[in-house]
Amino acid sequence: MRKIGLLVAGAAALGMALGQANVIKIATQSPLSGPQAALGEQIKLGAELAIEDAKARFRALGFDLQLVPYDDQANPDVGVANANRIINDPDILGVVGHLNSGVAIPASEVYVRVGLVMVSPANTAPRVTDRRLPNVNRICGRDDVQGPVGAEYAVNNLKVKNVFVIHDKTTYGQGLAEEFRKRLEALGGRTVAFVGTEEQANFVPIINQIRGARPTPELVYFGGIYSQIGPFVKQLRERGLRTRLMGGDGLDASEFVRLAGKENAAGTFYTTVAGPVSAFPKAREVAQKFKQKYGKDIEGFGIYAYDAANVILMALENAIKASGGRKPTRELVAQEVRKVRMEGLTGSIEFDDKGDNKKARYFVMQVAATGNWADNKLIRIIELAPPGSR
Amino acid sequence: MLEQILVLLPQVIFDGFVLGFVYAMVALGYTMVYGVLELINFAHAEVFMIGAVVGVEVFRYLGPHIGNGFLLLLVALLLAGAISGMTAILVERFAYRPLRKRGTTNRLVPLVTAIGVSFILQDLVRLIEGLWHNEFFLRMRTVEDLEGSFDLFGGAIFVQAKSLILIGVSILMLLGLTYLVNRTKLGVAIRAVAQDLHTASLMGIDPDRIISRTFLIGGSLGGVAGVLFALQYTVITPYVGFLPGVKAFTAAVLGGIGNIPGAMLGGLVLGQLENFFGTYLPILTDGNFGTEYKDVVAFLLLVFILLVRPQGLLGQVVREKV
Numbered sequence: 001m002r003k004i005g006l007l008v009a010g011a012a013a014l015g016m017a018l019g020q021a022n023v024i025k026i027a028t029q030s031p032l033s034g035p036q037a038a039l040g041e042q043i044k045l046g047a048e049l050a051i052e053d054a055k056a057r058f059r060a061l062g063f064d065l066q067l068v069p070y071d072d073q074a075n076p077d078v079g080v081a082n083a084n085r086i087i088n089d090p091d092i093l094g095v096v097g098h099l100n101s102g103v104a105i106p107a108s109e110v111y112v113r114v115g116l117v118m119v120s121p122a123n124t125a126p127r128v129t130d131r132r133l134p135n136v137n138r139i140c141g142r143d144d145v146q147g148p149v150g151a152e153y154a155v156n157n158l159k160v161k162n163v164f165v166i167h168d169k170t171t172y173g174q175g176l177a178e179e180f181r182k183r184l185e186a187l188g189g190r191t192v193a194f195v196g197t198e199e200q201a202n203f204v205p206i207i208n209q210i211r212g213a214r215p216t217p218e219l220v221y222f223g224g225i226y227s228q229i230g231p232f233v234k235q236l237r238e239r240g241l242r243t244r245l246m247g248g249d250g251l252d253a254s255e256f257v258r259l260a261g262k263e264n265a266a267g268t269f270y271t272t273v274a275g276p277v278s279a280f281p282k283a284r285e286v287a288q289k290f291k292q293k294y295g296k297d298i299e300g301f302g303i304y305a306y307d308a309a310n311v312i313l314m315a316l317e318n319a320i321k322a323s324g325g326r327k328p329t330r331e332l333v334a335q336e337v338r339k340v341r342m343e344g345l346t347g348s349i350e351f352d353d354k355g356d357n358k359k360a361r362y363f364v365m366q367v368a369a370t371g372n373w374a375d376n377k378l379i380r381i382i383e384l385a386p387p388g389s390r
Numbered sequence: 391m392l393e394q395i396l397v398l399l400p401q402v403i404f405d406g407f408v409l410g411f412v413y414a415m416v417a418l419g420y421t422m423v424y425g426v427l428e429l430i431n432f433a434h435a436e437v438f439m440i441g442a443v444v445g446v447e448v449f450r451y452l453g454p455h456i457g458n459g460f461l462l463l464l465v466a467l468l469l470a471g472a473i474s475g476m477t478a479i480l481v482e483r484f485a486y487r488p489l490r491k492r493g494t495t496n497r498l499v500p501l502v503t504a505i506g507v508s509f510i511l512q513d514l515v516r517l518i519e520g521l522w523h524n525e526f527f528l529r530m531r532t533v534e535d536l537e538g539s540f541d542l543f544g545g546a547i548f549v550q551a552k553s554l555i556l557i558g559v560s561i562l563m564l565l566g567l568t569y570l571v572n573r574t575k576l577g578v579a580i581r582a583v584a585q586d587l588h589t590a591s592l593m594g595i596d597p598d599r600i601i602s603r604t605f606l607i608g609g610s611l612g613g614v615a616g617v618l619f620a621l622q623y624t625v626i627t628p629y630v631g632f633l634p635g636v637k638a639f640t641a642a643v644l645g646g647i648g649n650i651p652g653a654m655l656g657g658l659v660l661g662q663l664e665n666f667f668g669t670y671l672p673i674l675t676d677g678n679f680g681t682e683y684k685d686v687v688a689f690l691l692l693v694f695i696l697l698v699r700p701q702g703l704l705g706q707v708v709r710e711k712v
């Protein structure tokens with residue numbers, strides 16, 4: 001009995017090692033549990049929808065297309081452990097992910113060992129693509145453009161001079177805050193303070209600093225994630241400070257309103273790289289399908305994940321053709337991704353030599369007073385090429 | 391710079407008290423258990439967290455039905471105190487007592503158990519909340535009655551009603567505990583067990599019962615502190631207990647572990663230090679050291695205090711038990 005068990009296990013292991021000839025899997029990696037699950041789930045579901053839509057097309061080519069979601073818990077260690085499992089499954093030919101740049105950077109170093117392509121819907125840290133890895137691409141914008149876009153809006157449109165800058169000490173948050181600060185000062189604005197904090201509950205010391213800061217800041221800029229900014233702004237407003245608030249795409253989640261309370265969240269400005277559904281007329285149909293299927297609204301990262309998955313799918317189809325109808329190698333898929341030119345829901349997608357989208361879009365938004373994230377006001381869309389692009 | 395510091399000072403001291411009383415109440419749980427068992431009960435941080443979660447759930451479900459905010463808070467405090475106290479009893483009954491009965495002399499064994507229990511409770515609460523509401527961040531419902539605020543001394547101190555409630559409830563609890571320990575039969579028994587467990591049992595005291603009661607009292611205090619913490623800082627998670635737990639433990643050591651007034655004092659000192667450096671570090675160092683270094687500086691100072699007074703602020707040097 002035991003021998004048979006061993007035999008079965010051995011055969012199964014062998015099967016895993018060789019892979020299945022007609023199965024193609026696409027992995028997603030994003031936080032599905034823990035503090036940032038609300039954003040990470042959008043990535044998984046957006047990619048899932050794209051893959052569902054493409055299943056019939058791939059069946060016609062003779063392949064069974066599957067999605068395998070991984071939960072990176074917004075944690076670099078977990079992300080790398082998952083990445084090692086992903087590269088050991090030979091059927092996985094592409095990864096949609098991650099949410100956090102701090103996770104994407106080490107995980108992509110694992111993918112590159114086997115040439116596995118990653119298309120990111122959400123990673124904005126410059127270093128993600130500045131390492132020029134052949135397998136790393138993103139369809140969204142970069143923090144060294146996003147931060148300055150926020151700073152320009154603050155100085156030119158909000159007529160702000162003195163800004164109190166806070167960040168969360170992560171690759172993403174601190175990087176964004178630094179880019180914001182650089183442009184702010186170049187435009188003649190002043191950083192009253194530049195404060196990092198990992199605090200999750202008690203923001204009172206920082207609020208007291210804002211209260212005592214001279215010159216009085218007209219704007220608070222927070223480079224971080226909604227889980228911190230939500231309670232921060234609630235405590236700020238409860239303590240009677242009405243200073244305007246601005247953040248980056250880490251704030252772009254309906255959870256922000258829930259945690260802050262809608263009366264406190266209302267009026268907050270934010271820049272994002274993943275615009276709202278209302279900014280993409282072409283996304284309306286997908287948004288309806290999403291709502292029907294999952295019972296919740298698609299948010300920015302959901303749409304971008306849908307597009308990111310479609311980039312991989314298009315590259316896959318081309319790669320299958322190029323290898324004469326057989327399952328393509330991972331390297332070939334990665335090469336094909338760089339050649340993709342498509343009109344996605346979010347606009348044109350075409351990668352430069354670093355893997356950045358040649359024309360990424362940046363959005364300046366303002367949180368609505370209704371408490372409904374979809375009502376947020378789209379103030380402007382800016383289309384910019386990544387810096388140093390060839 | 392000096393003017394900037396002085397303008398904020400009354401506010402910073404007030405906020406330091408708010409934080410300090412939370413630490414003080416949690417520190418009592420550590421210090422009482424240490425007193426009777428010489429065990430550092432790291433699971434106490436999770437008992438605190440469970441209190442906060444119960445508070446959030448009471449506000450969520452009873453908030454729409456109970457119009458009076460103070461009554462609602464009273465219900466939340468009582469319920470959280472009861473549930474946290476029960477949790478503490480259960481932890482003692484099923485995790486620590488079996489070890490004690492087996493005559494484990496290695497003190498590290500219960501310590502490791504405590505750390506394990508702490509992880510189990512964290513993820514248990516996370517699981518329950520995940521299945522119940524699919525929420526990781528729990529937000530305390532805003533209740534108008536408790537949200538009022540006013541200025542004191544011509545705007546020098548901005549006071550929220552809920553901060554005053556926090557301080558008031560804490561002082562009542564601390565006074566109550568002091569009375570209980572010093573003036574009641576149960577208090578005498580607890581002190582007797584703390585002094586010498588075996589001799590106490592020869593005097594007709596059932597040590598197991600007293601230990602259980604000690605966990606109940608410490609746990610209830612922690613639960614009440616949890617509700618007040620959630621009310622004050624509005625958003626909590628299943629992992630929210632860790633940092634206040636570590637700091638409350640530090641406060642207990644600072645005050646002299648095993649010493650009840652010491653834990654209160656230690657909590658207040660630590661709350662003040664943390665809030666002081668959190669607010670003033672960037673101002674004092676011209677922005678070179680930010681708020682994130684508040685714990686570094688506060689703990690450096692603690693190390694220094696403990697170098698000078700190893701037994702803690704109010705601790706007494708006791709001879710080793712034989």
